[in-house]
Amino acid sequence: MADPSTYRPAPGSIPNSPGVYRFRDAHRRVVYVGKAKNLRARLTSYFQDLGNLHPRTQTMVTTAASVEWTVVGTEVEALQLEYSWIKEYDPRFNVKYRDDKSYPWLAVTLNEEFPRVMVGRGAKKKGVRYFGPYSHAWAIRETVDLLLRVFPMRSCSNGVFKRSAQIGRPCLLGYIGKCAAPCVGRVSAEEHRAIVEDFCDFMGGQTSAFMKRLEKEMYAASADTDFERAARLRDDIGALRRAMEKQAVVLGDGTDADVIALSEDPLEVAVQIFIVRGGRVRGQRGWVADKVDDADTAGLVEGFLLQLYADESGESIPREILVPALPEDHETLEQWLATLRGGRVSIKVPQRGDKKALQETVGRNALQALGLHKTKRASDLTTRNRALEEIQVALELPGAPLRIECFDISNLQGTEVVASMVVFEDGLARKGEYRRFVIRGVEGQNDVASMHEVITRRFRRLLDERAETPDLDGLGEADTADSGPALIDPETGRPKKFAYVPGLVVVDGGPPQVAAAQRALDELGIDDVPVCGLAKRLEEVWLPDQEDPVILPRTSEGLYLLQRVRDEAHRFAITHHRSRRSKTMVESLLDDVPGLGEVRRKSLLRQFGSLKKLRAATVDEIAAVPGIGPRTAEAIAAALEQQPTRTRTVSVNTATGEIEES
Secondary structure, eight states: OOOGGGSOOOTTOSOSSOEEEEEEOTTSOEEEEEEESSHHHHHHHHTSOGGGSOHHHHHHHHHOOEEEEEEOSSHHHHHHHHHHHHHHHOOTTSOOOEESSOOOEEEEOTTSSSOBEEEEOSSOOTTOEEEOOOSOHHHHHHHHHHHHHHSOOBOSOHHHHHHHHHHTOOOHHHHTTSSOOGGGTSSOHHHHHHHHHHHHHHHTTOHHHHHHHHHHHHHHHHHTTOHHHHHHHHHHHHHHHHHHHTSOBOOTTOOOEEEEEEEEOSSEEEEEEEEEETTEEEEEEEEEEEOOSOOOHHHHHHHHHHHHHTTSOGGGSOSEEEOSSOOTTHHHHHHHHHHHHTSOOEEEOOOSHHHHHHHHHHHHHHHHHHHHHHHHHHTOHHHHHHHHHHHHHHHTOSSOOSEEEEEEEEEETTEEEEEEEEEEETTEEOGGGOEEEEOOSOOSSOHHHHHHHHHHHHHHHHHHHHHHOTTBOTTSOBSSTTOGGGGBOTTTOSBOTTOSOOSEEEEESSHHHHHHHHHHHHHHTOOSOOEEEEOTTTOOEEOTTOSSOBOOOTTOHHHHHHHHHHHHHHHHHHHHHHHHHHHHHHHHHTTTSTTOOHHHHHHHHHHHOSHHHHHHSOHHHHHTSTTOOHHHHHHHHHHHHTSOOOOOOEEEETTTTEEEEO
């Protein structure tokens, strides 16, 4: 591990100009590439006190052994050079967006004498016009099959094309009218290319003009009594309309835009993009990347745009790019993209209307993609075993923590304080053993005291279970072969709630929460349960009575597992807190209703479950609750109407990305 002060450039040697810099390790490998408007200001920030740097930045500067830079004339040149170096050196500390799956493209090989339309995947090639990417290959194949009736261009492989030319007989598509058969000379190269250009214009969004042209030709043929041609044109128009119906209109103004959204956690970021052309979603694409530096959302957006469009042809860059946060150098990015596109490009954050709603849909897709990625990662047995081993080594545990329990506190300004306990066994959630706690012995907003109470209550129950079941050893396992039923509650027939001792207790928080949990265990005389805390801000792992945290590598599967356990505990606590807050809100709204006491308020809660459902109920439905008469039901409805709420339900079709509101 290198000391950054050993390779810090001499004062005044760094220029104030824009440029690109590279950090290299002791083996001269490039580990990080960055750009700056002012090289001196940016590089100086890396050589401050390590304690002031983000942990990932600390790791980078201590891994590096030297730094070098290149001065350029403009910020746009710096942007271009930065991407070139990232692509050339593949630095380990730069965010690398990788596709979460392989998406199909619709490609037209304009670089051939007789262009061909095909569906494919993989890297793009020069001289080929691409449309998409699309979510499903079968969907675009159906669309192409419809369009070939109107645009009978070549879709066969080179081998089939050459064979048909040799034998002088077209393939099946030529016989059924879905290919103009240039292989046998039915159309010339110029005529075939004209068909291809019409196809590309239609796929590029210029649909209205083409439809009007066909309708005009249809009416002209009908006027000339060429009814056979008019009927064929009518069928062609119908085929085009069916193809257009497969792509829903999401922006009524016919905008060409790329709509981008992110979903991130401290370790990873998922990016989704909807490709909108002519107001219709033409394709969808997604990436997942490890977060290797302390970049915020705006910084992640900047890096993503750089990697997304650097290798794109100008025609595939839209006029408008909608993002969740504006990059710091968005003007420079717009200039660079305008140079590639050959026209103006604007980067915006939508504030209202259809564009804002569409970006929210893309955001939900990104959130779902991140969750799916985490699920796939967690389901791998080898990965889970490695995670448990890494936790054991990092925390110096006597064995792998096969059972992990995590505790979190949730409250709203000290009211309705609740706690959650989630259980992971062998790296997987055991939701049947989750527990909720209502904190009653703590006044106000005191997470430390609340943590002490919940740990005390959980492990006091453990001691009670041990006292009732002497056959249980210190690990919560039975000593004798026939003692398995001892873990079963004879009254309910279910496993006892707190019969097992965890291999690790994780608390959501830093040193104060960890100290409170350890103190609770010490007071109960339990010394065989290790405790740690996971702080949200920097993902530091804290141990009792230690001044410095344990820093797990960002690529550590152990850290990923701890984070997932902590996030699940937080989700479970928030859900419980919202449920109790909703019930409290119902009771407070109904306090002033004459003749409505505590018993009947609880009956209402049991019947309807939430304030939203109670508001939606009719007077007759409320009166049907035992103990509630018509007059009281009317008073309840009147009390609820005094504080009206507006609700907006949004459902999202994750396959198509369409929004449905009610």
